[in-house]
Amino acid sequence: MSDAPILYALADSVATIRLNRPDRLNAITPDLLGELRRAFQRAVSDGARAVLLTGEGRAFCSGAELGDITTGIPDLGKLLDAHYHPVIELIASLPIPIVSAINGPAAGAGASLALSGDIIVMARSAYLLLAFANIGLVPDAGATWLIAKAAGRAKVLEMALLGERMTAADARDAGLVTRVVDDEALMETAQALAAKLAAMPTLALGMIRKQVGVALDGTLTETLAVEAANQHIAGRSADFLEGVLAFTEKRKPEFKGR
Structure with missing residues (x-):
């Protein structure tokens, strides 16, 4: 197994990106984040039409690597900005859909990475954890926004203030994840979903994911304007023409993401 912090593979138009520090429960370091950013950029440049994000070993990601504070505490705000x-902004702007496969604990900023996916599949034994308050910190890497938007004020405050584990079933019931499956079925399920997305009209899918982001923050009028602008583009795409032809010819469409 490679000792690179990120593993990347492309097959059948799906880029699989794995956090690869299993001995440290895939804890986050600046180096890992840099490699993760490059992996997402590579997926786009390689022509991938979907991304599958997961972790190696028994964890998805345990959050930030905690260093030796006796050597001095860095400016955490600057660390986040830099x-x-x-990475979080890049994920949000990606023109292709992302499937997260949460194979184990997703804690701290690891929860943010996991919940940044569009379709989120969670192993039954996995859990989410915002443990920041337990060590005198606040949620970061977008966790506040992601959870508040998906589950609401009460749930994000419960998770952030109490710092307790949230089971996969509770995460599904709160609207934070898409599906919960048995551990042994996780990767098969996630890979099938990623393959399905990659075979769909991914130009439209990329616009859908950004359109939803606008809807979460914007007014109805702003959302209507974005929908119209995106529909103008989608209506001129080769995929739309293929979809209409396939419908009239009663056959399965062959989308190209264009």
Whole structure:
């Protein structure tokens, strides 16, 4: 197994990105974040039409690597601005859909990475954890926004203030994840979903994921304007023409993501 912090593979238009520090429960370092950012960029440049994000070993990601504070505490705000925020912003702006496969604990900023996916599949034994308050910190890497938007004020405050584990079943019931499956079925399920997305009209899918982001923050009028602009583009796409032809010819469409 490679000792690179991120593993990347492309097959059948799906880019699989794995956090690869299993001996440290895939704890986050600036180096890992840099490699993760490059992996997402590579997926786009390689022509991938979907991304599958998961972790190696028994954890998805345990959050930030905690260093030796006796050597001095870095400016955590600057650390977030320099290393974490570019990755989260890149994920949000990606023109292709992302499937997260939460194979084990997803804690702290690891929960943010996991919940940044569009379709989120969680192993039954996995859990989410915002443990920041337990060590005198606050949620970061977008966790506050992601959870508040998906589950609401009461749930994000419960998770952030109490710092307790949330089971996969509770995460599904709260609307934080898409599906919960038995551990042994996780990767098969996630890979099938990623393959399905990659075979769909991914130009439209990329616009859908950004359109939803606008809807979460914007007014109805702003959302209507984005929908119209995106529909203008989608209506001129080769995929739309293929979809209509396939419907009229009663056959399965062959989308190209264009």
